[in-house]
Amino acid sequence: MIDRDQVVHVARLARLELGEDEVGALAEELSSILDHVDRLLAVDTDGVEPTTHVVPLENVLRDDVPGEELTPEQALAPAPSVEDGAFLVPSPKTEG
């Protein structure tokens, strides 16, 4: 039901590098899982509202007052690469 091309497409959407063997395995596994999940499609859900959240809360607000939070140094400390108080990343330019 899910072929290798779809796996490669979805992996690109998810920014996930997969090996050739992983692509094949995932095509099989995802198809098998979706076979089970497809039972949902047989349920009569006409007129049923979706549940996105189980606790009936809305608009939990607070005053916009600055509190004691992390310093820039603390926030940057776990980063793999930093420069001049910012996260350093490779160029976003892509070829082709």
Place this chain on the structure above:
Amino acid sequence: MAGEPLGMLSACATGEAIGSGELDGAECLAFWAERAGDETLNAYLWTGPDDGGQRIAGAPVAVKDIFCTEGLPTTAGSRILDGYAPPFDATAVTRLRAAGLPVLGKTNMDEFAMGSSNENSAYGPVLNPWDRTRVPGGSSGGSAAAVAAGAAPWALGTDTGGSIRQPAALCGIVGLKPTYGAVSRFGMIAFASSLDQCGTFGHSVADAAELLSVVEGLDPRDSTSTGIPGGLSRPTASDLEGITVGVPRNFLEVGVEQGVADRFAEALKTVERLGGTIRDIELPHAELGISAYYVIAPAEASTNLSRYDGVRYGLRVPADDLVEMYERTRGEGFGPEVKRRIMLGTYALSSGYYDQYYGTAQKVRTLIVRDFEAAFSEVDLIATPTTPGVAFELGAKTSDPWSMYLNDLFTVPMSLAGIPAISIPAGLAAPPEGGPQLPVGLQLAAPAFAEQALIESAHALEAAIGFDERPEGGGDS
């Protein structure tokens, strides 16, 4: 209490003994630190302890490695967070420290809490203290095994679809998942945000409830947190007079091992002996829970896990180009089950499939919520076995994801409805293929925020069942 070995003292009693001066807090911590350091089940990823330099007012807590701990390793069982030491504490951990409960160690878990066997940890599986060839359950397997083996007095875990209740059942201890929102999710590494909930493990209902009372509460840092209105007090019930317990017989028809069914039937007799009433109920959509869950949870996970991109923390695999760096970092950093769920979730949310899968799953979730509402108009509690079977052998289900997912058949519906549920030991049973006697869990579920009623009944049942078995050798062997 006096003269009882420290390892056999309940966590509640330990706190009382420290409070009265009968027991020295530092000595208690040293005792448990040695136990934690000596365990050989791979239950801990890091042992400290870390008392934060504060007063010690009670038994130290084993904390699932999904909770951020300031300056201490926090991996969520993933290679992508190898070496990460967060600059802040999760609110649950802040609350432990404020109550004078030191962090004993960080416990092993399925990667990003995705799993039911702990075999998805990047740091190797946890072994079940009852039989080291078997899984402890998951995803909070390290927390459950540590408590069961006597390598921690009590523990924090998280439960998204059964990740506290299932390992508690497989390890023969109590696991308590409160109502969604009871405990802040701030600093609790996100898996599926509409389902994730912090909960507790202990040897008794009273211990699990006491630890929950420490960590629950409204938190300005988590706008979905509510706390438990009225809080929690120590359970005292000794009978079930006036309590009606619903049993969804149709839901329980398929695939329950005989030994589990036998212990469950005995537990229901115990309910009646304590003055409770058993009533058959219907949860017509509960059996669809796993299918709905495996759309909703992966969809939420695929978005939550997009933050692991090699930029702000954790692993980075170098590349010349930004997108290639993302792809290689994530390809190398995530394990097979996490990749599977990211792929499943991304697919379910992708253009053309969103309504078909995610939309439908959320509507089925509504039907499951309504099933519980209807049932709780007739009964006070709902009882099921926690799991369809006892602990299975390592490797037994790794090649078939769906058979692994079915471990959570009876625990997932409560997560989808956001209601509280507890697993307590119901006795021992042998697996169907023969083998050692292994723990069986009884699950009790209650309406949202009815934690006090839940723990009262669980406490009365626990005393009547009288389960006092501990695994031989435990963490000492």
